[in-house]
Amino acid sequence: MRLAPRLAVSLPLSGLFLLAQSASQDLAAATLAAALGGAMLAPARRVAGVMLTALAAASATLLLMAGPFGASAVLAALPPLGNLALAWHFGRTLAPGQEALITRYTRADLGEPAPGLAAYTRRLTAFWTGVFTVFALFGVAALAGAGPSPGAVAVASIALSAALFLAEHALRPRLFPHLPTHPWRTLRAIWRVDGLADAR
């Protein structure tokens, strides 16, 4: 997945989304958020394709909001949808014959991982798939009126994701003391892999 064209489209959209939200323009905010999600998940390599997907996502959202769902309901549904998208992004790389996503990031950082490290990064990919799936389920439950509010679940899932990310980086040096580990290295590897022309 190439990151650069996605960011070229999604960053301006993010700015507009924040503006719309701060002005309590739910309809515009929900449409822009959907466009943002479409841009980040677009199965396209070039800016034009990313823009088209964003436009399609925005149009679909507008139609939904014009129908039985209100703008605020669509906005509230976006966090669990985002978590589901992330679960899919990680989980699909666990299919037979595929290289697990975090194994790919590790290979970009350190070269071909030894079997022990490859097994660990594969398990880690499965773990994150599970984490995002659980977050999505909690989000859906919140939407259905069970537990805390959808907004609280969304904030908690972001905070927990960050905490888990940092905690894993504290654990990894204990398991692989000879390898360099730092959140910055991981983010750099993600950027490099996603920036590749032939990346997934």
Add this chain to the structure above:
Amino acid sequence: MPAEPALPLTARAPEEIVFRRGAEPVTTARFLAEAAALADRLPGGGPVLNVCTDRYLALLGFAAALMRGQVTLLSADRTPQRLAEIAARHGALCALSDTPAPLPLPVIAPTADAGTLAPNPAIPAGRTAAIGFTSGSTGEPQAHAKPWGALVAGARAAAARFAVAPGTNIVGTIPAQHMYGFETTLMLPLHGGGAGHAGPVFYPSDIQAALAAVPAPRLLVTTPLQLRALLGAGIALPPLAGVISATAPLDARLAAEAEAAWGAPVREIYGATEAGSVASRRTTREEGWEPYPGVAFAIAEGGASVTVPGLPAPVPLADRLEWCGQGRFRLAGRLTDMVKLAGKRASIAGLTRILTGIEGVEDGLFLAPDDLERNPRARLAAAVVAPGMDAPAILAALRERVEPAFLPRPIVLLDALPRDAVGKVSRAAVAALAWKR
């Protein structure tokens, strides 16, 4: 070539960039001032054990010792026990280290302190500037004295051979204490051209970041092990002007893959700690090695030797060499690893090249048991890293390329060969793994 009586510490003009610390350029004048400031901190007399990982600090330490007339000890083996042995055996009075070093002698942390402008001293060409130690992959590490004149001649020859353009940035992945790394990333900026990158870098993403941090033209000085890792990482590198590889034979297929990926020529250096770098070739195009300017090879039935400018005597080589025309030679295996089985001779290094050339084999080597000569039932063994392949598949691939007498038994599948930082394998460690069962 008769040795010159004295040679300057550096041949670079004061305003030239001789090194880069990250993105920060260091001019020759600043380097000399910082080296002089560090020289003032060194205790007098006795060799200096230099174990700095930052390449610029390693260079400062080397230059400071030279300014004081002291010898620098360079050991690629960084284990505390080995370093302590070297320090004790050679009477080192201090060590220079930029990382915590548990050593039984005073450790000075070098700093790049801006001193006042310092002169570019002339160093007697015959004075021992450094003592390098063989890696130990072929036996007990041996000390090899390096006269200043030999180091300078080697740097000049390398600069001529690799046509290091002004402004070239040299990113090295080999420790500065390894003789190959020392010559190409410390001596080359001092007396050849280009600017060294301080590093240290080892992993693919760090190599990529180091290359991206310096302007073009970029020269990557590395090893076959790291070339393979870089290609396997599947990350894009900034444009390269060239790649240099040494420390182990470079598979022609790997060299071709690297040239295709990076669009830059991959050149291989032939050398040894005893002699330094003495020849090179473009691996994808040339089988024969071209001697460095001024270097003379003598090849005889019993072995080869090389005469290197600045070294007092010809250096015997551990490899078997054969002339192959146009003043070039080819390597025909190491003297110690020629094996004879069923009346046929083969080189362990040659068999290893065939093994690692098999599709799916990531790493590996052939081994000869100690009793090969006297035990008629003895067979060669192979240690192989080939995820996704089993021993019969490897044997089948070898059967197409190797005489039956040399087919290995057993084939030991390993997750990784025990290698040091530059990719040298401890054969004793692999043998213990291969014949433990």
